[in-house]
Amino acid sequence: MKINQILMCAVAAGAMAFVSDQAQATVIGGNLYIPLNIKATVSYVKSGKIAKATITSKTILSYYDYAKGTQLAVGPDQHVYAIGKVTVIDDLTTEGYFIFSTDDLIDVGTMTKYNEAGTAVFDFYSDSDSIDFQDNDYAFELTGNYTYSETDGAVKDGYYNQSSKFSSSNLGGFGYDWYLNEGDNLPLSGSLSGSASGKVLD
Amino acid sequence: MRPKIVIAILLAGLAGVTGILLIKHRGPPPPAAPIAITETKSAAPRTSPAIAIVPPPAPVAAAPVATNTLTDEQRQAAIDAETDRLQQWSMNDDQSSLSNILADLTSPEKEVRKAAIEAAEQFGSTNAIPTLKALAANTTDTEEQIALLEAANFLSLPSIFDGANSTTPAEREARRQARMQNRSQSQNPPAAPNN
Numbered sequence: 001m002k003i004n005q006i007l008m009c010a011v012a013a014g015a016m017a018f019v020s021d022q023a024q025a026t027v028i029g030g031n032l033y034i035p036l037n038i039k040a041t042v043s044y045v046k047s048g049k050i051a052k053a054t055i056t057s058k059t060i061l062s063y064y065d066y067a068k069g070t071q072l073a074v075g076p077d078q079h080v081y082a083i084g085k086v087t088v089i090d091d092l093t094t095e096g097y098f099i100f101s102t103d104d105l106i107d108v109g110t111m112t113k114y115n116e117a118g119t120a121v122f123d124f125y126s127d128s129d130s131i132d133f134q135d136n137d138y139a140f141e142l143t144g145n146y147t148y149s150e151t152d153g154a155v156k157d158g159y160y161n162q163s164s165k166f167s168s169s170n171l172g173g174f175g176y177d178w179y180l181n182e183g184d185n186l187p188l189s190g191s192l193s194g195s196a197s198g199k200v201l202d
Numbered sequence: 203m204r205p206k207i208v209i210a211i212l213l214a215g216l217a218g219v220t221g222i223l224l225i226k227h228r229g230p231p232p233p234a235a236p237i238a239i240t241e242t243k244s245a246a247p248r249t250s251p252a253i254a255i256v257p258p259p260a261p262v263a264a265a266p267v268a269t270n271t272l273t274d275e276q277r278q279a280a281i282d283a284e285t286d287r288l289q290q291w292s293m294n295d296d297q298s299s300l301s302n303i304l305a306d307l308t309s310p311e312k313e314v315r316k317a318a319i320e321a322a323e324q325f326g327s328t329n330a331i332p333t334l335k336a337l338a339a340n341t342t343d344t345e346e347q348i349a350l351l352e353a354a355n356f357l358s359l360p361s362i363f364d365g366a367n368s369t370t371p372a373e374r375e376a377r378r379q380a381r382m383q384n385r386s387q388s389q390n391p392p393a394a395p396n397n
Contacts, residue, residue: 037289037292039324041356041359053360054359054362055362055363056324056361058293058324059361060363061293068293068294068295069294071293085290127378129382135381135382135385137366137377138363153279154275177362179362179366179368195285195286196286197282
């Protein structure tokens, strides 16, 4: 099953919150959320030399003063969400801060295993202005190849274990940082990954 | 009454009185009961012969045998669960979470070690750098060695959001409002004055 299908409707159609602690973080209200590990490095000129600064999911959430333990995750409709252990806090795509899209170019699968690969685009706008990077304090766009894999366990008592993994390394792009280099975009490199597992209804 | 009968009655009476006296002077119950209570309440290891016949604990080498009995599905479920925990720990700021992440850097499961490296990067503490470098020096897995060293280097860099710390939220909001106003004006230029 394609990642966007998974995230848009498949789990919503029947997946239910599971009983274990580990599943509570990724199955909320019957929907699967894949926590995202954003790791990026932006290059800029400092004192006549090229220096680097980092971006992570955690520093983004800290920038907005989310409580410790809050996670950035991809969920229904391929939106990016801020989630707690048992609740969805904010839909950050609807609010204009993130855009995440995938284009699967190849896929292969069986009833229990599915794999796809394609290109992914991940945008961030700190002031929710996607028209112009420089209308934000911070903004970036990462693009590149990704892989997605899903394994489904055997059905037992009407439930089965679903394990989903998303990986996207060697991403490239550009970013904007009003504090570092007002007026110019900066080269950016990074990776995006995430995994989620839980027991869902057959 | 004949003397023989009197003597027999006296002897019988004496025997009866002696018996009663012996029963009365038997004393308190044996101390076994209090000892038994004390042993029951004690948390110390019991040393009664009954315990001594319990077989000794299995040797340490038996543990991997138990691990090997996991099915592939169970093993993967355990890895997934630990990966989920690592993701949660990486979003905390406490020492306990960092310790858990660093402990998983030496997990026997490569997938967990990889997730632990990512968690260390997300956690964002420079306190993890010495451990990452030490493990990189001791691993023979080149790919993992590179990942550990890259993570150590990543943690040594500043965050782009450090710049925002130099301004107040009010200043940031004022700048945002100014940008919005500029954009609004560029999209809707004021009408030319009528002459």
